[in-house]
Amino acid sequence: MAYVVIKCGGSILHQLPDAFFENLVQIKARFGLEPVIVHGGGPAISAMLEKMQIKTQFKNGLRVTTEPVLNVVEMVLSGSINKWITRRLSQAGAKAVGISGTDSRLLTARKIETPNLGYVGEIESVNEQVLLALLRQQFIPVISPVATDKNGQRLNVNADLAAAAVARKMNARVWMVTDVPGVMMEGKVLPYLTPGQVDGLIQKQVITGGMIPKVRAAAECIRSGVKEVVIVDGTEEDSLLFLAGGGKTGTKFTGNGVLIDG
Ligand SMILES: Nc1ncnc2c1ncn2[C@@H]1O[C@H](COP(=O)(O)OP(=O)(O)O)[C@@H](O)[C@H]1O
Numbered sequence: 001m002a003y004v005v006i007k008c009g010g011s012i013l014h015q016l017p018d019a020f021f022e023n024l025v026q027i028k029a030r031f032g033l034e035p036v037i038v039h040g041g042g043p044a045i046s047a048m049l050e051k052m053q054i055k056t057q058f059k060n061g062l063r064v065t066t067e068p069v070l071n072v073v074e075m076v077l078s079g080s081i082n083k084w085i086t087r088r089l090s091q092a093g094a095k096a097v098g099i100s101g102t103d104s105r106l107l108t109a110r111k112i113e114t115p116n117l118g119y120v121g122e123i124e125s126v127n128e129q130v131l132l133a134l135l136r137q138q139f140i141p142v143i144s145p146v147a148t149d150k151n152g153q154r155l156n157v158n159a160d161l162a163a164a165a166v167a168r169k170m171n172a173r174v175w176m177v178t179d180v181p182g183v184m185m186e187g188k189v190l191p192y193l194t195p196g197q198v199d200g201l202i203q204k205q206v207i208t209g210g211m212i213p214k215v216r217a218a219a220e221c222i223r224s225g226v227k228e229v230v231i232v233d234g235t236e237e238d239s240l241l242f243l244a245g246g247g248k249t250g251t252k253f254t255g256n257g258v259l260i261d262g
């Protein structure tokens with residue numbers, strides 16, 4: 001079976017048209033691709049934290065996660081956002097099941113060692129049996145990226161990194177759906193990138209903020225043998241069908257891409 005992990009970024013979620021969810025259902029019928037959704041929700045978490053007057057900050061695209069922040073992260077991601085996506089998919093005719101990385105140890109993580117990041121995790125293992133069981137019964141899994149460590153402590157995992165871990169485990173293609181047409185440099189989309197180019201672009205601050213974990217996750221995928229990682233604009237019409245059919249859009253990560261000057 002061919003799987004595709006579709007990472008839906010919080011930046012774009014609420015602008016995704018009905019057609020996006022309908023396309024998601026069609027890629028299975030028309031191209032035999034089985035979708036697994038991993039979603040973010042950064043802006044919704046920030047909005048809720050602001051409402052609750054809890055301060056929040058990011059380091060290299062990762063949210064500093066104290067205990068009160070962690071409570072809000074889980075409430076928003078595994079609660080409202082996860083259920084909102086499954087509702088949209090159900091409306092589009094899919095059998096969607098929303099689960100969190102803490103269910104049945106789907107995502108096990110360890111605390112990232114960067115000092116003062118708090119309860120932020122990096123994925124150690126993915127229990128793909130849960131996903132395979134759902135997929136066998138024609139369900140589309142919709143995953144919230146909250147994980148647990150080996151002691152059962154909840155950890156906040158960046159959704160790009162969670163999507164990469166799931167894709168590596170399932171040997172799936174990866175489409176990262178976001179609010180920009182790809183990785184941009186000097187106002188233009190970079191059509192191709194290789195893992196080796198990523199660190200330089202971050203150092204030169206061509207890539208900043210939320211794009212940092214995205215390109216790092218993409219590079220990690222390619223280095224471990226994932227065949228296709230594409231960063232794509234969620235509002236681009238029929239982009240999922242286009243990608244499923246082998247079309248080229250957004251920024252594609254490859255083992256040997258086009259070199260960037262400088
Ligand atoms: N070189 C770059 N190309 C495109 N976007 C970039 C770049 N550097 C930083 N960004 C920022 O990254 C954002 C996407 O990351 P993020 O907001 O975390 O999205 P998502 O919620 O989809 O994961 C873009 O909206 C843009 O502001």
Ligand SMILES: CC(=O)N[C@@H](CCC(=O)OP(=O)(O)O)C(=O)O
Nearest residue numbers: 010040041042062063157158159
């Ligand atoms: C550790 C960390 O930064 N976790 C993210 C999880 C959500 C996410 O990744 O959402 P996007 O895909 O919209 O960025 C956060 O707290 O915002």
